[in-house]
Amino acid sequence: MRRSMLGRLAVAACSLSLLTAFAPAAAAQADGGGHDRTYKKVGYFTQWGVYGRDFQVQDLEANGSADKLTHINYAFGNISPQGRCFTGNVPGEADAWADYVRPLDAANSVDGVADTGEQPLAGNFNQLRELKARHPGLKVLISLGGWSWSTHFSDAALTPASRKAFVESCIDLYIKGNLPQDGARGGAGAAAGVFDGIDLDWEWPGSAGDTDTKYRPEDKQNFTALVKEFRTQLDAYARSQKRKAGYELSAFVPTAPAKIDAGFDVRRIMRDLDFVTLQGYDFHVSGEPRTAQQSALRARGDFSVDGTVDAWLRRGAPANKLVMGMPFYGQGWTGVSGGGDGMGQPATGPAPATWAAGYEDYKALKKLADSGTYTIHRDRRRGHAWLFDGTTLWTYDDPQVLRAKTGYIREHGLGGAMFWSLDADTEDGELMTAVDRGLRGH
Template structure:
């Protein structure tokens, strides 16, 4: 007997609600703490998955997003770094389990370390994040047609959820990931130079989520497991309005993480905050950016508070050659401050070691801080500001906080400890 077309959406909605129910219950309390671990953390920074155990971070996370998988020109999922993802061998000292990888084992690399991390922390949800700033070029192609959406989703689920990685035995990475995190930067708006952008991206993003839910539901019916579907969404209201059907998007997502940083940086002519909770008094820029501006916009568009997860940074943005007025805030400058890995961008743990060179300034009302030594200015999210941000998310009834990125914290995890304290 044929099923009438109007029955299918009802069946999908019923099954979707059932698949999401365990997650909603599991994360009602405490708040979600979502952290991005980047595949390149193990290179120059030498921050390994095992360091998440050593500094106490893993025990404080509810979700870990592994960044990033890229998309090819046809929109299908590919590994952006096979060596880091599933080929690199780890020594006993480097591994989560304390055992060295053996030659010829089915799975190595970060994915095997994440598998060991999940064995140690069975309540931790680990999701694969797709895209990112440099990996979103072909998202528009993936979302363009019903056929391209179906092919994209199948390729990503085959690779990351079913665990069928190139050159490895079928299912070698099965069980590593519990869901998909979409980091398309940005639908219908320009992100990184060269990205494919189309006006119809807004509608197609919703359709892409629908296809993900359809295929994830099929997996749930076969495996009995629930799968996360999350997305990283922009802070700028103009980008939100241009690229997202907010109520439909949030209905399809387990939750969404909202950009809570990069409001300003060394691309700006004036020094400014990069992650303020509220817009600081005297901010000369327009439009004004802050976490409250972003979150209020999503809520006004119909996003449910419990699914809104506020982003926080474990890094700083900085300028040098800054005019020595107003403690360096809102001042002209000579450009990005010198830094360890990228000019104008520095990990918190690195700056903390240089704190004796700077004076700390705070704006408790706006909820931001900065460092200034008379010529160099760094935004400053320390434990005081992290606890303030966590408290803000809790008091507003939001779904939790998201961290970019976990490699910026100290060896004793002082930032995530402060953030959790504020969320509690």
């Protein structure tokens, strides 16, 4: 899959050399946590999922997820070599057809009405607008970058002038909704009201990401200044529109302490960000020579959710602005030898899968778990699960693991949960339901 979390698989493997032992999580800050708290539930909707997976915005209504989500992050918006937000029909770089041109029939539309040829907004953007009309409290953010599209972030953030122009372009395109004309589609204000804010998914300021992504030592200070510029311009536009709720600003942030320290001035950026979503997965990936956990809640001397939370708390992040990332997919190895339950054993390579070797949706892994061919193994103390059939192993989160993680969120006063990605859940939204129930203390 292009531009998906598959690109992020490399970051955890590359970061393992930076590993340091994590101390137990710091005590949660007093922020009113508990049963009555409103937690953020942030799900990524993938632009490209409407194709091979045939996962439409309407499916969030059909499987009950829309009623449980507080935020949808639309993945992704790209940045041009000139440091501007842009869209268009450019293979591998932009997909205006999926975003706002593609007509949907009545069966695939949230409101049950087919798109016409004359309406200025169609595609995913129009469906998100229709979904928000049914769920007035739901917010939609445009997520900028991702693994494959962080290429020009460093250039865009380089100077005060480049930051100002970059932010202006993103607000113009996504918040004001001024889309490029594509036949009857697009035009001034065509997408106004679709997006309620911006999510910065720069992977990674100050350290290596994808092979063509630039990074500089000064990215850390430039990212801080970029966050400030987004906050300033978003607030100014909200005031001009007399928008009481304002526009939200969030960021996806890493696990590895070395990557945090290279690119994130934690105390300063947290003043201007409404929240951050923590990388809570890909701690180990299927390209590694041995099987290992990819998303454990706790793991001594290894990456873990608890270690990630602790790393951000120790650097000054408020607990109630930390939103825990959870995978709706698994990492898999085949050719596993050494016996036992398969964990920590040598493997010959990534396991065969539906979309890409070593990466499988939860809905497919659930079928494996129910097939009787695989055995479900659990490490309850560390909070993770895996499937093993004697040869192939999949490490993943199921409802039981997610219940433990939502309990951790409530216990530590965190801001909520984030999921990559919504199209990997079951048709009845099993994982989304587990998270929602867990955060409500059920």
